[in-house]
Amino acid sequence: MDLTYTAEEEEFRARLRDWLGTVLPKLPPRPDPLDWPGRRAYDTGWQRLLYDAGYADVHWDASPTQRLIFLEETERAGAPYVGANFVGLLHAGPTIAAEGTEEQRARWLPGVLSGDEVWCQGFSEPDAGSDLASLRTRAVRDGDAYVVTGSKIWTSHAEVADWCELLVRTDPDAPKHRGISWLAMPMTSPGITVRPLRTLAGSTEFAEMFLDEVRVPVGNRVGAENDGWRVTMVTLSFERGTAFVGEVVACRRTLGELARAARENGSWDDPVIRRRLGRLAAEFAALWRLTQWNVSEAQASGGVPGVGGSVFKLQYSHARQELYDMAAEVLGPDALDLGQEWNVDRLSSLSYTIAAGTSQIQRNIVAERILGLPKGR
Amino acid sequence: MDFRLTEDQKALRAGVRELLARRFDRDALRAAVDAGGTLDRALWRELGAAGFFALRLPEEAGGVGLGLPEAVLLFEEAGRALLPGPLIATHLAAGEVPGAAEGEVVVTARDGALVEWLDAADVVLGETGEAVPVRSVDPLTPLHRVPSAAGTAVSVAPRAGAAALLSAAEQLGSASATTDMAVAYAKDRIQFGQAIGGFQAVKHLCAGMLVRTELARAAVYAAAVTADPVEIAGAKLLADEAAVRGARDCLQVHGGMGFTWEADVHLHLKRAWVRAERWMPAAAAEEAVAAAL
Ligand SMILES: Cc1cc2nc3c(=O)[nH]c(=O)nc-3n(C[C@H](O)[C@H](O)[C@H](O)COP(=O)(O)OP(=O)(O)OC[C@H]3O[C@@H](n4cnc5c(N)ncnc54)[C@H](O)[C@@H]3O)c2cc1C
Numbered sequence: 001m002d003l004t005y006t007a008e009e010e011e012f013r014a015r016l017r018d019w020l021g022t023v024l025p026k027l028p029p030r031p032d033p034l035d036w037p038g039r040r041a042y043d044t045g046w047q048r049l050l051y052d053a054g055y056a057d058v059h060w061d062a063s064p065t066q067r068l069i070f071l072e073e074t075e076r077a078g079a080p081y082v083g084a085n086f087v088g089l090l091h092a093g094p095t096i097a098a099e100g101t102e103e104q105r106a107r108w109l110p111g112v113l114s115g116d117e118v119w120c121q122g123f124s125e126p127d128a129g130s131d132l133a134s135l136r137t138r139a140v141r142d143g144d145a146y147v148v149t150g151s152k153i154w155t156s157h158a159e160v161a162d163w164c165e166l167l168v169r170t171d172p173d174a175p176k177h178r179g180i181s182w183l184a185m186p187m188t189s190p191g192i193t194v195r196p197l198r199t200l201a202g203s204t205e206f207a208e209m210f211l212d213e214v215r216v217p218v219g220n221r222v223g224a225e226n227d228g229w230r231v232t233m234v235t236l237s238f239e240r241g242t243a244f245v246g247e248v249v250a251c252r253r254t255l256g257e258l259a260r261a262a263r264e265n266g267s268w269d270d271p272v273i274r275r276r277l278g279r280l281a282a283e284f285a286a287l288w289r290l291t292q293w294n295v296s297e298a299q300a301s302g303g304v305p306g307v308g309g310s311v312f313k314l315q316y317s318h319a320r321q322e323l324y325d326m327a328a329e330v331l332g333p334d335a336l337d338l339g340q341e342w343n344v345d346r347l348s349s350l351s352y353t354i355a356a357g358t359s360q361i362q363r364n365i366v367a368e369r370i371l372g373l374p375k376g377r
Numbered sequence: 378m379d380f381r382l383t384e385d386q387k388a389l390r391a392g393v394r395e396l397l398a399r400r401f402d403r404d405a406l407r408a409a410v411d412a413g414g415t416l417d418r419a420l421w422r423e424l425g426a427a428g429f430f431a432l433r434l435p436e437e438a439g440g441v442g443l444g445l446p447e448a449v450l451l452f453e454e455a456g457r458a459l460l461p462g463p464l465i466a467t468h469l470a471a472g473e474v475p476g477a478a479e480g481e482v483v484v485t486a487r488d489g490a491l492v493e494w495l496d497a498a499d500v501v502l503g504e505t506g507e508a509v510p511v512r513s514v515d516p517l518t519p520l521h522r523v524p525s526a527a528g529t530a531v532s533v534a535p536r537a538g539a540a541a542l543l544s545a546a547e548q549l550g551s552a553s554a555t556t557d558m559a560v561a562y563a564k565d566r567i568q569f570g571q572a573i574g575g576f577q578a579v580k581h582l583c584a585g586m587l588v589r590t591e592l593a594r595a596a597v598y599a600a601a602v603t604a605d606p607v608e609i610a611g612a613k614l615l616a617d618e619a620a621v622r623g624a625r626d627c628l629q630v631h632g633g634m635g636f637t638w639e640a641d642v643h644l645h646l647k648r649a650w651v652r653a654e655r656w657m658p659a660a661a662a663e664e665a666v667a668a669a670l
Contacts, residue, residue, distance in 0.1 A: 001602050002378060002380065002383075003603065005378050006378075068378075255670065276663075277667050278664060278666035278670070282611030283615070285608060286596035290591065290592055290595035292378065292380045293594075293598075295380075296381045300379075311587065311592075314584070314588050360577075363581040363584035364581075367584040368580070372564070373572075374564070374571070
């Protein structure tokens with residue numbers, strides 16, 4: 001049990017901290033949350049700065065500990081979140097790095113790292129959410145292309161994406177997990193219609209996507225034909241295992257702000273509120289320690305995060321919702337004012353127990369894959 | 378940074394687990410329950426000989442020279458096995474009360490209004506003047522209650538943190554044991570033609586137990602490394618919760634069997650309740666963490 005960082009890691013941290021100190025004050029003001037082209041430009045602009053300074057590849061090439069330090073320092077400094085390109089940086093990129101050919105890595109990774117190319121995730125379908133393997137979007141081989149027809153839903157940031165990590169059914173006769181393939185689809189291909197959906201927070205965060213005979217080159221398939229489910233598990237392990245890590249730091253900062261607000265408006269004097277904030281702080285501190293534990297395990301076992309990510313995701317998603325419910329309690333009547341960022345964040349936090357696999361599904365995973373309980377019928 | 382256990386730490390944990398399996402297995406536990414809270418002096422001396430109490434004393438002082446992280450592993454195993462006795466008070470007294478380190482002398486200490494194992498102890502730390510016996514909820518933890526007038530609570534300052542941490546480690550062991558028990562039972566017990574662990578309602582109870590246990594583990598181990606008082610308070614809070622809720626859920630998974638004296642679940646629950654009330658109960662822990670916000 002060693003929580004000290006090596007001299008090398010500390011040096012990395014110090015250099016990063018210096019760099020953040022010089023570059024953050026020069027960033028342009030943040031765009032309006034509803035201005036999607038503006039958000040893309042802002043987020044990818046930030047990614048470009050990271051790229052030019054040599055920090056882009058911390059997203060998957062660096063050691064897990066360096067990545068942890070990166071997330072810790074960027075969050076602490078209040079740097080922008082990965083934002084529009086979270087799919088590219090946090091799971092499509094790592095998947096291609098782990099499963100793609102040399103050529104595919106060379107084709108896609110630079111664009112992800114530099115922020116020039118934004119990715120989205122086309123996994124879910126109207127009839128295939130938790131039961132992802134029942135997806136029906138068809139891909140039929142025609143020469144050197146797949147012809148893809150079907151529809152996807154809840155595709156985050158589809159409006160501004162250049163590429164889509166797309167799951168398709170390439171063998172309708174195989175058992176449902178066996179006939180799936182993982183494709184990189186250019187979002188400019190003819191036959192794609194994106195229709196934005198409005199979230200309960202009022203933004204068009206995600207979209208429906210209709211695919212009508214979209215031609216995707218066979219060379220864009222990552223992994224073997226019909227072996228897409230295995231590749232998908234790699235993607236999901238990144239999505240659940242590492243994609244939320246930086247947010248824990250952010251939540252701890254938010255909790256500090258909440259305590260300050262409570263002291264200012266007097267609700268801190270209520271021992272019930274004070275004690276619940278204390279409990280929540282203990283939970284987030286422990287979640288950070290759990291992250292360090294998971295990272296140590298991943299570092300020792302060679303990179304791809306394990307199912308420990310599900311343990312983390314379960315606890316984290318509920319704690320995050322509790323945090324914003326506490327914020328509402330502290331704010332009192334102000335909790336009804338959408339002009340306050342707290343309240344918009346409260347609405348957004350409602351998705352955490354659903355997106356990237358619902359809490360019920362995570363509990364199944366913990367019970368079946370970690371505890372070895374029998375699979376349900 | 379590498380937060381995982383070192384090989385030495387794993388070996389230490391395995392050694393203690395092996396010692397307890399040999400000297401305090403389930404039969405011994407049930408015999409201790411039947412004996413109604415009398416302390417096994419021979420076992421106490423064996424623990425002493427194995428370094429249980431002297432673990433953190435420097436080698437020059439006849440100790441083992443290890444630190445809090447190792448002590449936490451020891452107490453986790455003690456919690457898993459439901460090892461009875463004023464383990465924490467004696468461990469903390471090693472080096473100060475002659476004979477404690479060797480397990481020759483049993484030391485207990487008052488904490489708040491409660492003192493455990495008062496009649497069995499050779500040395501009592503803190504003012505216990507008018508202490509009156511309580512019919513303890515835990516058959517393996519005799520308790521006395523000290524009227525509030527009798528002096529202030531002791532052992533607070535430098536050692537309260539260590540006591541809370543070691544108590545949290547015991548809770549962690551208990552939480553881990555009840556999770557294992559629930560999972561084993563869920564794989565074994567057949568209803569409606571299948572193992573009950575295949576039912577999602579049961580499965581999700583078990584998953585929740587593991588999540589709380591692992592969260593507590595991360596908190597307890599980290600607090601042992603940093604010895605930070607706020608982290609210790611948080612660890613105690615989460616470990617109390619993991620142990621108490623874990624035992625309750627384990628009881629639920631066992632159905633009617635869980636409600637019997639025969640099953641060990643109630644022993645875990647009752648001990649968890651006692652520990653949760655001692656060495657920094659929830660209210661104090663929450664206030665301590667909140668104060669640092
Ligand atoms: C903000 C947001 C962004 C998203 N972004 C993307 C994206 O970019 N790309 C993408 O592909 N998808 C995305 N998703 C989709 C997300 O992965 C799915 O919503 C999620 O997996 C749940 O699927 P569903 O919505 O179809 O719900 P359903 O599967 O219909 O579930 C409905 C309810 O039934 C429960 N349930 C279902 N099956 C079981 C079971 N076996 N046991 C117990 N309970 C069960 C669920 O837990 C849930 O409570 C996003 C979702 C959200 C909310």
